[in-house]
Amino acid sequence: MSRRTLAALILLSAVVVFSxxxxxxxxxxxxxxAKSSAPSRPAETAATPSDDPTQPSVxxxxxxxxxxxxxxxxxxxxxxxxxxxxxxxxGDALIVAMRCQGEGTLNVTVRPTDVSxxxxxxxxxxxxxxxxxxxxxxxxxxxxxxxxxxxxRWSLTIGRGEAAAEETR
Numbered sequence: 526m527s528r529r530t531l532a533a534l535i536l537l538s539a540v541v542v543f544s545x546x547x548x549x550x551x552x553x554x555x556x557x558x559a560k561s562s563a564p565s566r567p568a569e570t571a572a573t574p575s576d577d578p579t580q581p582s583v584x585x586x587x588x589x590x591x592x593x594x595x596x597x598x599x600x601x602x603x604x605x606x607x608x609x610x611x612x613x614x615x616g617d618a619l620i621v622a623m624r625c626q627g628e629g630t631l632n633v634t635v636r637p638t639d640v641s642x643x644x645x646x647x648x649x650x651x652x653x654x655x656x657x658x659x660x661x662x663x664x665x666x667x668x669x670x671x672x673x674x675x676x677x678r679w680s681l682t683i684g685r686g687e688a689a690a691e692e693t694r
Contacts (some may be wrong), residue, residue: 581653587680619664
């Protein structure tokens with residue numbers, strides 16, 4: 526590309542960027558609302574995920590990879606729940622996949638592994654998290670306990686998968 530063509534493209538880009546600036550009737554820059562340096566957060570009036578086809582629905586439990594097997598699925602649920610899942614094969618890792626929507630925090634505890642984690646849920650979006658547990662007892666039968674405010678809808682999938690290979694040192 527010649528320097529002249531490159532210079533013309535740069536000038537054209539500057540004109541396009543400048544023309545996008547808001548101006549008042551007297552061609553002075555229009556006053557713009559103050560901008561915060563904090564990350565923007567979706568407005569509380571944002572469309573619900575059921576209106577947004579790009580977001581999964583809480584009614585549908587999270588999916589697992591093709592190499593993983595489902596041990597338990599729970600569809601859309603409100604409030605607390607204790608759910609049992611069966612034993613896996615020796616050496617299996619345990620997969621806990623959660624999906625939620627609504628303002629509040631889920632507290633998830635998996636026994637017999639004594640693994641627990643929180644999941645912050647929001648009104649304006651469906652959040653999904655996948656945790657893989659590869660510790661002693663992960664292949665055993667167990668219980669997943671979910672503590673959730675009634676304002677939060679959630680679903681879950683418990684699965685089994687191949688344990689991650691240990692690194693050689």
